[in-house]
Amino acid sequence: ENGLDGWLRLPSNIVTLNATEASPVYVAGTELQNGLKGVYGKSAQITHKCKTSSSVVVGTVDQYREICGAVKDVPELEEDGFWLNTKGQTIQILGQNERGALYGAFEYLSMLAQGNFSKVAYASNPSAPIRWVNQWDNMDGRIERGYGGPSIFFKDGQIVDDLTRVAEYARLLASIRINAVVINNVNADAATLNATNLDGVARIADVFRPYGIQVGLSLNFAAPQTYGGLSTFDPLDASVIEWWSNITTQIYDRVPDMAGYLVKADSEGQPGPQTYNRTLAEAANLFAKEVQPYGGIVMYRAFVYNQLNESIWTDDRAKAAVEFFKDLDGEFDDNVVIQIKFGPIDFQVREPPSPLFANLFNTSMAIELQVTQEYLGQQSHLVYVAPLWKTILDADLRVDQQPSLVRDIVAGKRFNRKLGGSAAVVNVGTNTTWLGSHLSMSNLYAYGRLAWNPADDAQDILQDWIRLTFGLDRKVLDTITRMSMESWPAYEQYSGNLGIQTLTDILYTHYGPNPASQDNNGWGQWTRADQTSIGMDRTVSNGTGFSGQYPDEIAAMYEDINTTPDDLLLWFHHVNYTHRLQSGKTVIQHFYDAHYSGAETAETFLAQWESLHGKIDTERYNHVRHFLDYQTGHSIVWRDAINNFYYNLSGIPDEATRVGHHPWRIEAEDMKLEGYKTYTVSPFETASGSVAIV
Ligand code: BDP
Secondary structure, eight states, rough: SSSTTTTTTOOOEEEOOOOTTTTTTHHHHHHHHHHHHHHSSSOEEESOOOOSSSEEEEEEEHHHHHHHHOOSSOOOOOOTTTTEEEESSSEEEEEEEEHHHHHHHHHHHHHHHOOOOOOOEEEOSSSEEEEEOOOBBBBTTTOOOOOSSSSSSSEEEEEOOOOOOHHHHHHHHHHOOOOOESSSSOOOGGGGGGGGHHHHHHHHHHHHHOOOOOOEEETTTTTHHHOOOOOOOOTTTHHHHHHHHHHHHHHHHHHHTTEEEEEOOOOOTTTGGGGTTOOOHHHHHHEEEEEEETEEEEEEEOOOTTOOOHHHSOOOOOHHHHHGGGTTTOOSSSTTEEEEEEESSSOOOOOOOGGGGGTOSEEEEEEEEEOTTTTTTTTSSOOOOOOHHHHHHHOOOOGSSSSHHHHHTTTTTTTTOOOOOEEEEEOSSTTTTSSSSSSGGHHHHHHHHHHOOSSSOHHHHHHHHHHHHHHHOOOHHHHHHHHHHHHHHHHHHOOOOTTTTBOOOTTTTTBBBGGGGGSSSOOOOOOOOOSSSEEOOOOOSSOOSGGGGSSSHHHHHHHHHTOOOGGHHHHOOOTTTTTTTTTBBBBBHHHHHHHHHHHHHHHHHHHHTTTTTTTOHHHHHHHHHHHHHHHHHHHHHHHHHHHHHHHHHHHHOTTOOTTOOOOOOOOOOSSSSSSOOEOOSGGGGGEEEEEEEE
């Protein structure tokens, strides 16, 4: 040490304790080298031998012991956990396994990139072992509910040749500690299982493996018959079992570390065990037994209902999950995990937690979230979703009058389950923005952070993401923070509030306002609105009985209109438009006001973003600006459509003399139109006087 470096004490060596190129530790070394160069402008050298000074050492605790000697101060780590120590001469990044070492490397780089050079020494462990993402990619390359372009995996029925984007996705996912990805749609095509495609799946797995990410597959339950040519797909039939066994062998021969299977069955027209009067547990266990010898698991989705079934039309779809699964508790094999959407219906802007979380005590569970904004503006609207997820993860379901946070239940902590965690439907595509718009990426980042530690704060996570994505400028940080934190409440206000759910088109697009589509269909997302009243009575005393699926304390809270929070009022109760909320406003006036205030907030996003002109690169600035401009207009369409619809239905005017009056507004179709034509729209409420111009 001759003092030559002055204060520029960047590490000059990176010691990676595994020299095998396809290993996560090796990848961690490369990431560190590139990352440090970005921070310090100078390349550190990679070696595989221990150095005592001016180095970053990355590897597993065991590798360190073997190559460098005794480890000091490192606490016992859990699977995938890591230890980060920047205090000594040597920076230590030690994982419980190789994956953990890679996570630690990304953590260290993330600190530096955010300008945090403080000396730290701590261990970080995951809340739960299952931190998966699901892609709803079809073999033809289209992505169901995907808004970022076609698939990075599939095209024309096959796996693509060039897997560059897959490697880039692997890198992104590893940096947020995701450990498995299911690559094909839950509405699965059995042709994924042909030999050519399985070879392709193996290529994909090879690309993910160095990043510590395993690949999983969605199965089509009827495949033995529709694809395998058997006469049946009965899960208890010997030939069917043998067929799946054969397929499973073929897969594990190619992908020895395959994560497991994801199964959507007896749901929305997908085949399932009910065809043969077999239980969902019998179906899940069939696959569980096949993957068990390989250490695989089965994610069996709780999203079981049939919109074509007449009884759903008259009863309540929200009750389906508990009805189907509660009595099967304890019958599932240990490597089965029930994957449960966060709410009882379907990724709505506001739902109570699924009561199934509080009804399974001897069965492992994972929570299913949606990063792709299917009902939340489909990436054309800024909606930072983490605060919504937090309302569910932090909810206390009071099982046996004991604290029972959803996040502890799914982590396996509340009922002592070894398995548990989360899965998010992500649906990135080939678009360079991944999801379709730059600001939506905060949701993917936040998902990974919450999968690791669901107790993290949604705004803290967001701010890390902003600094990593847009740099350290204070104004940029404050502005994007404000816009993002206001975005979910605003979207809720102008799309559907008081627990009525997202009042969108329900029949197919799930985009744009269409409250009339919400009733009289098998999708069960009902408003039950008529001339005088609105809301779904889900009480035990008068309604569908859904509230009774919760543990007593929670059931009692929702049963009583006076203790039901305003934001879920119409989820649980059917009331007159003139019913007074806890806030003192009537329901209808709340609707009017909230739709105005939500749209007003959305309008500020554009101006807030424009205040960053010159502080964000032109390409991303313009791209985001375009979407915010659109959102400003579309939130007004939402506002007027919903308000007009309920004004038309109830006949109750807006006290603020806006809705149905608009004294200050001149409609385009009333003006002298040059070069435009008018036409009548459907649904009527989406344009003033049902007339739009083209
Ligand atoms: C609904 C989607 C549909 C999915 C289904 C599912 O609209 O495309 O197939 O969920 O989760 O939200 O299986």
